[in-house]
Amino acid sequence: MKGKQKVVVLSIAAALTLSACGTGGESGKNGNAASGGSTPAQPKEVTLKIGLPGSYDITNKKIIDGFKAKYPHIKLEIDESPWADFTKKIVTNIAGNNPPDIWFQENAVILGYGKRGVAENLEPYIKRDLKTADYIEALTAAKGPDGKIYGIPHGVNSSALAYNKKLFQENNVPVPTDNWTYQDLIDAAKKLTKDTNGDGKTDLFGFNTAASITLGWIPWIKSSGGSAIDPATGKSLFTDPKTIEGLQKWADTINKDKISPTREQQTSMKYFEEGKTAMTFLQSSQQVSLLKNKPDLDWDVVKMPIGLTGKRFVPIVVNQWLIYSKAKPDAKEAAWTFLQYYLSDEAQTFVAESGASLPVKKTTLEALEKQTTKPLNKKAFTKGTEEAAGTLDENPTWNEWRAAATPILNDILDGKKSAADGVKEIHQKVQAILDDDK
Numbered sequence: 001m002k003g004k005q006k007v008v009v010l011s012i013a014a015a016l017t018l019s020a021c022g023t024g025g026e027s028g029k030n031g032n033a034a035s036g037g038s039t040p041a042q043p044k045e046v047t048l049k050i051g052l053p054g055s056y057d058i059t060n061k062k063i064i065d066g067f068k069a070k071y072p073h074i075k076l077e078i079d080e081s082p083w084a085d086f087t088k089k090i091v092t093n094i095a096g097n098n099p100p101d102i103w104f105q106e107n108a109v110i111l112g113y114g115k116r117g118v119a120e121n122l123e124p125y126i127k128r129d130l131k132t133a134d135y136i137e138a139l140t141a142a143k144g145p146d147g148k149i150y151g152i153p154h155g156v157n158s159s160a161l162a163y164n165k166k167l168f169q170e171n172n173v174p175v176p177t178d179n180w181t182y183q184d185l186i187d188a189a190k191k192l193t194k195d196t197n198g199d200g201k202t203d204l205f206g207f208n209t210a211a212s213i214t215l216g217w218i219p220w221i222k223s224s225g226g227s228a229i230d231p232a233t234g235k236s237l238f239t240d241p242k243t244i245e246g247l248q249k250w251a252d253t254i255n256k257d258k259i260s261p262t263r264e265q266q267t268s269m270k271y272f273e274e275g276k277t278a279m280t281f282l283q284s285s286q287q288v289s290l291l292k293n294k295p296d297l298d299w300d301v302v303k304m305p306i307g308l309t310g311k312r313f314v315p316i317v318v319n320q321w322l323i324y325s326k327a328k329p330d331a332k333e334a335a336w337t338f339l340q341y342y343l344s345d346e347a348q349t350f351v352a353e354s355g356a357s358l359p360v361k362k363t364t365l366e367a368l369e370k371q372t373t374k375p376l377n378k379k380a381f382t383k384g385t386e387e388a389a390g391t392l393d394e395n396p397t398w399n400e401w402r403a404a405a406t407p408i409l410n411d412i413l414d415g416k417k418s419a420a421d422g423v424k425e426i427h428q429k430v431q432a433i434l435d436d437d438k
Contacts, residue, residue: 042073043073044073045073045074045075046073046074046075046330046333046334047075047076047077047331048074048075048076048101048102048331048334048338049076049077049079049101049102049331050064050077050078050079050100050101050103050338051079051080051086051090051099051100051102051103051104052078052079052080052086052103053080053081053083053086053087053103053104053105054082054083054086055080055081055082058083058154058319058356059154060350060353060354062353063341063342063347063350063351064076064078066341066346066350067342067347071338071341074334074337077100079100079103086103087105090105094118097326099324101323101324101327101332101334101335102321102322102323102324102327102335102338102339103321103322103324104151104154104320104321104322105319106317106318106320107141107142107151107317107318107319107320107391107394108392108399109399110142110320110322111142111150111394111395111396111398112396113150113322114142114144114146114148114322114396115396116396117325118322118325118326119150119322119323119324120150120322120324120327120332121148121149121150122142122149122150122151122323122336122339123147123148123149126139126140126149129336129340130340134361135343135360135361135362136156136360136362136365136385136386136389138153138316138318138385138389139152139153139360141153141156141316141320141391142318142322145232150322151318151320151321151322152320152321152339152342152343153319153320153321153360154318154319154320154321154357155318155351155354155356155358155359155360156284156316156357156360156385157284157285157316157317157318157357157358158283158314158358158381158382158384158385158389159215159219159281159282159283159284159304159314159315159316159381160281160284160304160314160380160381160384161176161180161279161281161282161301161303161380162272162281162282162299162300162301162375163175163176163279163299163300163302164275164278164279164297164298164299165298165299165300166275166298167204167278168192171192171278173188173191173278174188175300176188177302178303178380179306180302180305180306181305181306181307181308182223182306182307182308183308185207185279186207186253186259188206189205189207189253189259189260189278190257190259191206192205192259192278193258193259202258203276204277205260205261205276205277205278206259206260206278206279207253207259207260207279207280208260208261208266208271208272208277208280209250209253209254209259209261209413210280211263211410211413213392213402214283214315214317214392215280215281215282215283215315216250216281216413217246217247217250217409217413218315219304219313219315220246220249221242221243221250222246222307222313223246223249223308223309224242224243224245224246224249224307224309225246225307225308225311226241226244226245226246227240227393228243228392228393228405228430229393229395229401231394231395234395234434234435234437235434236401236426236430236434238405238423238426238427239423239424239427243423244419245308245419247409247412247419248412248418248419248420250412250413251412251415251419254413254415255415260277261276261277262414263410263413263414264414273290273293273294273297282301283317284356284357284358284381285355285357287355287374287375288355288356291373291374299375300375300376300377301377301380301381302377302380303380303383303384311388312384312387312388313388313390314384314385314388314389314390315390315391315392316390317391319357321339321342323335323336343360344361345361345363345364348360348361348364349364349367351364352364352365352367352368358381358382358385362386365382365386366382368382369382395434396437397433397434397436397437400433401429401433401434404429404433405426405429405430408422408425408426408429409422409426
C-alpha cells in the first residue's frame with residue numbers, strides 16, 4: 001500500500017512541478033497543502049540513476065544542473081563513462097538487473113531493447129503528458145514494429161548538402177539551392193571536377209561520396225525510391241530494382257562520373273575540410289569539428305537534394321533515452337519527469353547550444369535558425385528535418401545486417417562489383433539475419 005501511495009504522491013508532485021515550470025513558477029516549492037495548515041507538503045525524495053555514455057562531452061551539463069535545481073527532491077546518481085566503455089558495461093548491467101533507471105543509446109539499440117522487454121513503453125506517458133504537436137516527428141523515432149515507443153530523442157543528428165562558396169565562385173558555377181535534385185548535384189559536380197595543375201590527376205573534386213550508411217548509400221537508394229529493408233515485415237529489399245538503381249548511381253559518382261575521390265583516397269585526406277572538394281553530404285554534428293579545425297572556410301548548406309521520385313529524404317541519426325522497464329515505479333516516474341524537463345524549452349535550448357544535435361521542440365528549432373554562426377542557412381537542417389526526416393531502415397538487428405552488408409557495399413563503391421551483382425549476396429546475408437530474429 002505504501003508503494004502505491006508513494007507513486008501517487010510523486011505523480012502529483014511531478015505534474016504540479018511541470019505546471020509551475022510552464023508558467024515560470026519555481027519548481028521544488030510545490031506540493032499538496034498540508035491538512036489544516038498553510039505550509040505545502042514537500043515531495044518525497046526519490047533516487048534516480050542516470051547513465052551518461054560519453055559523459056558531458058555528449059550531454060550538456062547544464063541540463064543535469066538545471067534539472068537538479070528544479071527538482072531537488074529527485075536525487076541523481078550519475079553513471080558517466082566514455083561511450084565505448086559504457087556500451088560494453090551496460091550489457092553486463094542489464095544481465096545482472098542493475099542498469100541505471102534511465103540512459104541513452106543509438107535508436108537501433110533501443111528498438112532491440114524494446115523487443116527484449118528491457119525498455120519501457122513510453123507511449124502511455126507521451127499521451128498523458130505531452131502535446132506532440134509541439135515537437136517534430138522525430139520525437140517518436142523509437143517506435144517499434146509493434147507500435148510501441150521505446151525512447152525519447154537525446155538529440156537529432158540531421159543531414160544537409162554542404163558546399164564551398166569560394167570554389168563555386170572561382171569556377172563561375174551557380175551555388176546549390178534547396179530545390180536542387182540529385183541530377184543537379186551531379187551536373188554541377190562535373191563542372192567543378194578539375195585537374196588544376198595539368199599532371200593528369202584530379203586535384204579538385206565536385207563532390208565527396210561517402211562510404212557510410214548515413215551519408216553514403218542510404219540517401220542514394222532513397223533518392224531512387226528504394227530501401228534496404230522493410231522493418232515492419234522483416235524483409236530485405238536490396239534486390240528491389242529501385243534500390244539497385246540508387247546503389248549504382250552512388251558508385252557511379254566515383255567510377256563512371258569520376259566526380260568524387262575514391263574510398264581509398266579519402267582515408268588520407270579530409271577533402272571538404274581541406275577545400276579539395278566543392279560539395280559533400282554533412283551531418284549537423286560535423287559542424288562542430290569543421291568550425292574548430294577550419295574557422296576561415298567559407299561554406300554553407302542547403303537541404304538534401306530532391307530524389308528521382310520527386311521526394312526528398314533527409315537521413316537522421318537519433319540517440320534515444322530509455323527508461324529501464326524493471327526500474328522501481330517511483331524511479332520510472334522520476335525518469336519520466338527528467339524526460340519532460342529534457343523536452344522543455346530550457347533544456348532543448350541547452351541541446352541546441354552544443355551544436356552536436358538538433359532539438360526536437362519546434363520553438364527551439366525556430367530560435368536555432370536565427371543564430372549567425374556558420375552555417376548561416378541553418379534551416380537546411382531544421383526545415384529539412386521537419387519536411388523529410390527518415391531513419392536508416394533501423395530495426396533490432398540493424399547493427400548485424402549492416403555489418404554483413406558493408407564489405408559487399410564497399411566492393412560496389414570500389415567498382416569491383418556492379419550493384420546488380422552485389423545485392424544478390426547482400427540480400428541472402430541480410431535476409432538470413434532478419435529471419436533468425438523472428
